[in-house]
Amino acid sequence: MKSMGKTDSLHGHVTNLTTAIENFHVKRLAMSHPPRNCPPDAVAWPRTVEQVSLLAATCYSRGVPVIPFGTGTGLEGGVTAVQGGVCVNLTKMDQISELNPEDFTVAVEAGVTRKALNKYLRESGLWFPVDPGADASLCGMVATAASGTNAVRYGTMRQNVLNLQVILPDGRVLHTAGQSRRPRKSAAGYNLTGLFVGSEGTLGFITQATLRLHGIPEATVAAICAFPNIQAAVDSTVQVLQAGLPIARIEFLDEVMMGACNRYSGLSYAELPTLFLEFHGTQQSVEEQVGATEAIVQSNGGSDFAWAWEPEAHAQLWAARHNAWYAALALRPGKKGYSTDVCVPLSRLPEVLLETKKDLLNSNLTGPLVGHVGDGNFHCLLILDPEDAEEKERVADFAKRLGRRALAVGGTCTGEHGIGLGKRQLLREEVGEVALSTMRQIKMALDPKNLMNPGKVL
Amino acid sequence: MKSMGKTDSLHGHVTNLTTAIENFHVKRLAMSHPPRNCPPDAVAWPRTVEQVSLLAATCYSRGVPVIPFGTGTGLEGGVTAVQGGVCVNLTKMDQISELNPEDFTVAVEAGVTRKALNKYLRESGLWFPVDPGADASLCGMVATAASGTNAVRYGTMRQNVLNLQVILPDGRVLHTAGQSRRPRKSAAGYNLTGLFVGSEGTLGFITQATLRLHGIPEATVAAICAFPNIQAAVDSTVQVLQAGLPIARIEFLDEVMMGACNRYSGLSYAELPTLFLEFHGTQQSVEEQVGATEAIVQSNGGSDFAWAWEPEAHAQLWAARHNAWYAALALRPGKKGYSTDVCVPLSRLPEVLLETKKDLLNSNLTGPLVGHVGDGNFHCLLILDPEDAEEKERVADFAKRLGRRALAVGGTCTGEHGIGLGKRQLLREEVGEVALSTMRQIKMALDPKNLMNPGKVL
Numbered sequence: 080m081k082s083m084g085k086t087d088s089l090h091g092h093v094t095n096l097t098t099a100i101e102n103f104h105v106k107r108l109a110m111s112h113p114p115r116n117c118p119p120d121a122v123a124w125p126r127t128v129e130q131v132s133l134l135a136a137t138c139y140s141r142g143v144p145v146i147p148f149g150t151g152t153g154l155e156g157g158v159t160a161v162q163g164g165v166c167v168n169l170t171k172m173d174q175i176s177e178l179n180p181e182d183f184t185v186a187v188e189a190g191v192t193r194k195a196l197n198k199y200l201r202e203s204g205l206w207f208p209v210d211p212g213a214d215a216s217l218c219g220m221v222a223t224a225a226s227g228t229n230a231v232r233y234g235t236m237r238q239n240v241l242n243l244q245v246i247l248p249d250g251r252v253l254h255t256a257g258q259s260r261r262p263r264k265s266a267a268g269y270n271l272t273g274l275f276v277g278s279e280g281t282l283g284f285i286t287q288a289t290l291r292l293h294g295i296p297e298a299t300v301a302a303i304c305a306f307p308n309i310q311a312a313v314d315s316t317v318q319v320l321q322a323g324l325p326i327a328r329i330e331f332l333d334e335v336m337m338g339a340c341n342r343y344s345g346l347s348y349a350e351l352p353t354l355f356l357e358f359h360g361t362q363q364s365v366e367e368q369v370g371a372t373e374a375i376v377q378s379n380g381g382s383d384f385a386w387a388w389e390p391e392a393h394a395q396l397w398a399a400r401h402n403a404w405y406a407a408l409a410l411r412p413g414k415k416g417y418s419t420d421v422c423v424p425l426s427r428l429p430e431v432l433l434e435t436k437k438d439l440l441n442s443n444l445t446g447p448l449v450g451h452v453g454d455g456n457f458h459c460l461l462i463l464d465p466e467d468a469e470e471k472e473r474v475a476d477f478a479k480r481l482g483r484r485a486l487a488v489g490g491t492c493t494g495e496h497g498i499g500l501g502k503r504q505l506l507r508e509e510v511g512e513v514a515l516s517t518m519r520q521i522k523m524a525l526d527p528k529n530l531m532n533p534g535k536v537l
Numbered sequence: 538m539k540s541m542g543k544t545d546s547l548h549g550h551v552t553n554l555t556t557a558i559e560n561f562h563v564k565r566l567a568m569s570h571p572p573r574n575c576p577p578d579a580v581a582w583p584r585t586v587e588q589v590s591l592l593a594a595t596c597y598s599r600g601v602p603v604i605p606f607g608t609g610t611g612l613e614g615g616v617t618a619v620q621g622g623v624c625v626n627l628t629k630m631d632q633i634s635e636l637n638p639e640d641f642t643v644a645v646e647a648g649v650t651r652k653a654l655n656k657y658l659r660e661s662g663l664w665f666p667v668d669p670g671a672d673a674s675l676c677g678m679v680a681t682a683a684s685g686t687n688a689v690r691y692g693t694m695r696q697n698v699l700n701l702q703v704i705l706p707d708g709r710v711l712h713t714a715g716q717s718r719r720p721r722k723s724a725a726g727y728n729l730t731g732l733f734v735g736s737e738g739t740l741g742f743i744t745q746a747t748l749r750l751h752g753i754p755e756a757t758v759a760a761i762c763a764f765p766n767i768q769a770a771v772d773s774t775v776q777v778l779q780a781g782l783p784i785a786r787i788e789f790l791d792e793v794m795m796g797a798c799n800r801y802s803g804l805s806y807a808e809l810p811t812l813f814l815e816f817h818g819t820q821q822s823v824e825e826q827v828g829a830t831e832a833i834v835q836s837n838g839g840s841d842f843a844w845a846w847e848p849e850a851h852a853q854l855w856a857a858r859h860n861a862w863y864a865a866l867a868l869r870p871g872k873k874g875y876s877t878d879v880c881v882p883l884s885r886l887p888e889v890l891l892e893t894k895k896d897l898l899n900s901n902l903t904g905p906l907v908g909h910v911g912d913g914n915f916h917c918l919l920i921l922d923p924e925d926a927e928e929k930e931r932v933a934d935f936a937k938r939l940g941r942r943a944l945a946v947g948g949t950c951t952g953e954h955g956i957g958l959g960k961r962q963l964l965r966e967e968v969g970e971v972a973l974s975t976m977r978q979i980k981m982a983l984d985p986k987n988l989m990n991p992g993k994v995l
Contacts, residue, residue: 179882179884180779181775181779181882181883181884182882182883182884182913183778183779183883184882204779223724224723224724224728225724226722226724230722234696235722237722237728237731238692238696247971247975251971252971253971253972253975254968254969254971254972255972256949256968256972257944257949257967257968257969257972258969259947260944260947260948260949260967261882261947262880262881262882262912262913262914262943262947262948262949262952263880263882263883263912263913263914264684264688264693264695264880264912264914264952264953265682265880265949265951265952266681266682266683266684266735266949266951266952266953266954266955266956267949267950267951267955267956267960267963267964267967267968268735268956268964268967268968268972268973268976268994268995269732269735269736269976269979269980269994270682270695270731270732270734270735271968271972271975271976273695273728273731273732273734274727274728274731274732274979276728276731277724277726277727277728278727293781294778294779294780294781296781297780297781317639320641320752321638321639321641321662321752322752322755323751323752323754323755323817323818323819325783359781360781361781361825361829363821363825364822364825367819367821367822371819422720422721422722422723423720424637424639424640424642424719424720424721425639425640425641425721426637426639426640454720454721454722455640455720455721456720456721456722485720486715486718489717489718489719489720490718490720491714491715491718491720491723491724491725492725493723493724493725494720494722494723494724495722495724496724497724497725498724498725498726502725505725506725506726509715509718509725509726510712510714510715510725510726510729511712511715511716513705513709513710513711513712514711514712514713514714514715514726514729515726517705517711517729517983518726518727518729520982520983521727521732521979521982521983522727523982524978524979524981524982525975525978525979536726536727537726
């Protein structure tokens with residue numbers, strides 16, 4: 080296999096990789112029933128874009144599936160090797176380049192994580208705000224259209240990517256907005272950048288992203304407040320947004336989640352529907368935002384604010400929210416978690432939350448609710464026993480009903496986790512046959528052999 | 538032609554339309570050299586989405602080109618019928634529906650203009666901020682990825698469209714995010730909405746758009762100030778953005794443009810590089826933004842601000858900016874205007890502006906410069922004698938050089954006007970062969986007969 084000669088530096092096991100690619104079809108043919116969720120046939124750790132390109136071209140010419148892999152923090156099975164093939168771990172491509180503070184732009188390779196970038200940026204006075212919770216790789220966040228707690232103010236990945244370097248399935252190098260281009264906006268041709276954001280590794284390898292940065296705010300203050308019911312918390316959110324208050328974070332936790340956080344972190348917050356809020360701006364503007372928000376909250380029967388003006392208090396307050404996943408897991412020690420998300424128009428959020436809580440009760444499932452309420456997006460953190468087949472089925476049925484509940488009110492079955500493996504049927508119901516066939520036409524045009532992360536999304 | 542029987546209500550001249558479609562190939566065959574920029578063979582004014590669908594299907598089955606038409610305010614020849622066919626004027630589809638104030642969303646049919654929408658919204662406390670100057674149709678603005686003066690704060694059309702109803706070339710009805718869906722964000726499948734924003738009528742007819750609305754700010758104040766040179770104006774802009782000041786508009790006019798505005802509107806502003814600014818927020822936040830901006834401007838040698846706190850003064854001040862096009866035309870009465878735009882990283886803007894001014898001088902051309910400086914985007918309003926072939930060529934050469942100057946510093950040949958007919962060669966230079974062929978594959982997948990607005994973009 081001569082063409083792989085150049086890939087000696089791909090990783091330490093080039094012989095194994097070469098053998099795996101060469102023997103892929105022989106091995107597959109020998110399996111009468113290839114296992115679903117089987118591991119890949121090989122893993123490669125390229126260090127350069129040329130290596131990714133060569134690897135893609137080699138696999139393409141031999142008909143071997145390839146699966147891009149970042150930090151593996153995705154939640155919808157997007158990196159599962161359902162048809163085997165080569166898993167391409169991109170974490171060794173970790174260079175940050177082309178920081179242009181005056182232009183608020185930076186370029187990062189596939190393996191750079193959001194925390195690594197923000198550490199790198201610290202001295203520049205800039206930051207990258209999209210925060211899905213996990214310390215995910217930024218190009219993985221591009222692939223899944225990640226968002227998170229700051230999206231209500233700073234947007235999701237969709238609003239914060241200016242250009243992408245992509246290795247197409249046949250190994251060609253695509254610059255979605257043209258090589259080295261980084262204007263803040265463009266009307267030049269089809270929006271290829273936007274097409275690759277959220278493509279979940281099914282159209283190409285995202286090997287570099289040019290991102291939009293933001294100024295670190297002069298002042299940051301956090302607060303939490305409790306509400307007598309969900310409606311009051313959501314009404315407050317709508318009124319804050321309607322008043323044009325540039326709130327940076329507005330997170331909802333239901334009373335089950337608050338109870339779990341109290342127990343996990345040794346806190347004593349009221350176990351009621353609660354909002355975690357964060358304000359960014361100048362000292363004066365933050366104070367004004369806080370005053371206006373307090374008035375809105377009180378008019379809706381919310382509690383007094385618990386404040387965090389200092390960094391330490393701020394970190395402590397948000398720790399409860401950041402540890403929500405572990406707090407939920409601690410509700411049933413030794414069990415596993417499954418997080419699913421939906422996003423609905425704000426006005427429909429209270430009814431969807433209430434029906435979901437009723438469904439949890441009826442289904443006898445443990446699932447605290449936590450959400451980016453400013454976007455109408457929430458998660459249900461389901462805790463289950465993976466050994467209990469009946470419970471697993473109950474969880475799967477519940478998650479489908481939750482997705483359909485969101486669809487019934489004009490929402491989406493996923494605001495930020497993506498489709499991956501598990502939500503393909505829901506996607507079909509969400510967008511309809513014409514949109515699905517349009518997506519398939521695009522997939523077919525860009526990946527005619529269906530080798531890029533096959534079996535996902537569509 | 539039975540299938541057109543149902544289209545009797547399409548417009549008053551259905552017989553002419555039917556004849557035009559039937560005779561299209563006969564007529565074209567008879568032309569040995571079909572004229573470039575020729576008019577369409579027929580114009581249709583559908584009133585319903587079903588009529589657009591039927592018309593598309595009929596033209597598709599007969600191989601007749603179709604050209605979507607909104608208000609015709611585009612600047613790059615996007616509606617020219619280069620291959621003849623049927624021009625589909627969508628202005629009679631002018632219904633506004635599904636206003637959901639709590640969710641900040643509204644749906645508009647193809648012919649609704651931005652001014653009509655904002656008039657409709659007035660009582661709701663909401664508005665749609667994207668403002669390209671002309672009172673364009675909103676779906677036309679989707680098609681061209683329009684932006685304008687407010688984009689620095691509120692984003693372009695790319696950030697403000699949630700869903701689209703599109704008639705595909707063969708007449709099928711596509712809902713890019715699924716029928717009636719309007720979550721603020723989604724990670725469900727490929728971003729078809731984003732693909733159609735900026736597709737310039739080459740992938741389908743945009744017949745309805747679901748838009749994101751914003752709260753009307755409590756207070757608005759405008760100001761202008763002059764600078765000793767371009768660098769000082771741009772430095773001030775960068776510092777305002779870096780300070781995180783949420784400025785709503787920051788517009789640059791060069792000294793030629795200021796002179797033209799003074800003469801046209803009877804004003805007496807200093808004929809120097811000038812910034813027009815606008816601040817939105819609460820009274821207190823606006824005052825704070827103003828104070829901080831004033832300090833930045835003064836540290837860069839800018840003049841004192843001329844203020845407009847009251848609506849009348851505000852309108853008067855902005856009239857100068859809004860009338861820039863007519864003021865430029867008045868520089869050479871009886872001549873025509875051609876406006877071209879580029880967008881570059883902010884840090885490269887001063888050199889690009891200075892080189893462009895030098896080029897104008899060397900080329901003996903009249904072309905005031907005016908721009909959305911917060912986005913690094915500017916226009917050159919070239920005034921020329923359309924009867925003077927040599928001058929037309931000089932303008933065309935100058936515009937190409939301007940585009941290439943933007944490309945040379947990592948910018949784009951168009952920040953908001955689009956590619957249309959005139960910038961296809963520049964698009965190729967901007968994105969490169971791999972991106973261009975990817976765009977062509979998408980076009981081929983969605984419009985295999987190349988009947989949707991043929992000859993544009995690619």
